[in-house]
Amino acid sequence: MLASALETYASWDLRKVAIPSRSRLYRLEPVGIGTPLVESLTGYISRLAEAHCVNPGVLMEKELATLVNKEYGGANLHRIYNYTTALNGSGVMAMDLVQALQKLTLRDDLGFLTLLAWYKLFPSRNLLRPIRAWCPSCYQEWYEKKQLIYEPLLWSLDVVKVCPYHHHQLIFQCPHCHQKNTTLAWRSRPGYCSRCGEWLGLILSQESANRKVLKKNELEQKIWAAKAIGELISATPYLNDALSSTAIALTLSKWVEEIAKGNIAEFARQINIPRNTVWLWCKGKNLPSLEALTNICYCFGVSILSFFTEETNNLYLSRKLVATEVKTTLRKSSKPFDAEKVKFHLEALLTNDESPPLSMEAVARQLEVNRRTIYKHFPDLCRAISARYTSYQKDCHKKIIEECCQEVRLVAFDLHNQGKYPTESAVSELISKPGYFRYKKVRLALREANRELEL
Known part of the structure; x- marks a missing residue:
């Protein structure tokens, strides 16, 4: 009776359980993929470092630098300090860092936090701004709504000057x-200054001052540009096949055919761009910059996303654009070239001791005349102005290097007085421009200071 009351249980399965791979770093989810405000890769690194309770510089040096061991510096912030903007771009630095981060986090979507999908679309030069930019109102709004504070990729693009929402x-x-x-610093933290650590949220006086800078029509164009580029960013993960340099050449050729009846010279005059430049674009031999393409799309009332994805054979008829209307919208100036006025202005600049001196690009903007036109008429004066500007830039750079050397010397002595050895790493954390250790003169200043200290 006792034996019959005993229950029989299934035998245990003693086979080894398959355990999924574990990531070395937290598998932190990126913000906003598929939206205009997708997170930037440098901002993701700052958040990932914060999640591990370390500075981004430490995370880069201890975890990423070993995986990105390249001659250009890889993931060593001390060596790429002034070039960190490229980590959000479309080149090898962004590719290397994405691959390293994906290996450490086991994510496969970090490429969308960069412009890698655009590597065939736009020249990398002037695509990204060299310094960090932000919208204080966005920061403040996210903070008040208790949302995640992060760095959108949109803010890093040089052509984006305004917040499309505020x-x-x-x-x-x-x-x-x-x-x-800088785009990514040793102590970067989303929403806070990497220099002083203060909050970068809304400041009313600063906001109102900024609004007075732009005229209404200029502000409208920049808002449109920011929204149009944001739209392209949001669609990028789903349009890899459509985004190609061939599409740019094909669409521009159709526009030339529809708007200027195939006359490239006429089309070039309407958009105030040299004929040879437009010809090279249409033939696919060169690529227009993102800024140039944005300005053209704005003038024709076509979004950048539509430029890549929509059929444009009937553009001319559907939008009822005639040559005279396009000329009025696109041409910056139709006033004749006043040679005497330009010459007088150039000569006045050369005799003026104004500091800092202007570059020829700035002079051309002042005169509202194409720089090439000025060079054509007054090559000697232009070269003199350019030489003066270049000399000023070199003098400024030399002065900054000297100031940095003096700062390195003072910091080295201060560390020694505290009983600490003044290594390059220790000194770089305390000086205002640690990236300047890439210059031989600054490194020599530290060695000379150590010799004086008999170290």
């Missing part, structure tokens, strides 16, 4: 310490 200019300088931030 309609004021992006900020490039901390309102507290009045310094600019």
Whole structure:
């Protein structure tokens, strides 16, 4: 009776359980993939570092530098300090870092936090701005709504000057310490200055000052540009096949046919761009910059996304664009070239001791005349102005190097007085421009200081 009351249980399965792979770093989810405000890769690194309770510089040096062991510096912030903007771009630096991060986090979507999908579309030069930019109103709004604070990729694009949601200019300088931030610094943190650590949220006086800078029509164009580029960013993960340099050449050729009846010279005059440049674009031999393509699309009322994805054979008829209308919209100026006025202005600049001197690009903007036209008429004066500007830039650079050397010397002595050995790593954490250790003169200044200290 006792034996019959005993229950029989299934035998245990003693086979080894398959355990999924574990990532070395947290599998932190990126913000906003598939939206205009997708997170930037450098911003993701800052959040990932914060999640591990370390500075981004430490995370890069200890975890990523070993995986990105390249001659250009790889993931060593001390060596790529002033080039970190390229980590969000479309080149090898972004590719290397994405691959390393994906290996450490086991994610496969970090490429969408960069412009890698655009590598065939736009030249990399001037695609990204060299310094950090942000919208204080976005920061403040996210903070008040208790949302995640992060760095959108849109803010890193050089052509984007205003926030598409709050309609004021992006900020490039901390309102507290009045310094600019690099795209990724040793102590970067979303929403905070990497120099002084202060909050970069909304400041009313700064916001109102920014709104007065742009005229209404200029502001409208920049808002349109920011929204159009944001639209392209949001669609990028789903349009890899459509985004190609061939599409640019094909669409521009159709526009030339529809708007200027196949006359490239006429089309070039209407958009105020040299004929040879447009010809090279249409033949697929060169690529227009993102800014140039944005300006053209704005003038024709076509979004950048539509430029790549929609059929444009009937553009001319559907939008009822005639040559005279396009000329009025696109041409910057139709006034004749006043040679005497331009010559007088150039000569006045050369006799003026104004500091800093202007570049020829700035002079051309002042005169509202194409720089090439000025060079054509007054090559000697233009070369003199350019030489003066170049000399000034070299003098400024030399002065900054000397100031940095003096700062390195003072920091080295201060560390020694504290009983610490003044290594390059220790000194770089305390000086204002640690990236300047890439210059031989700055490194020599530290060696000379150590010799004086008999180290």
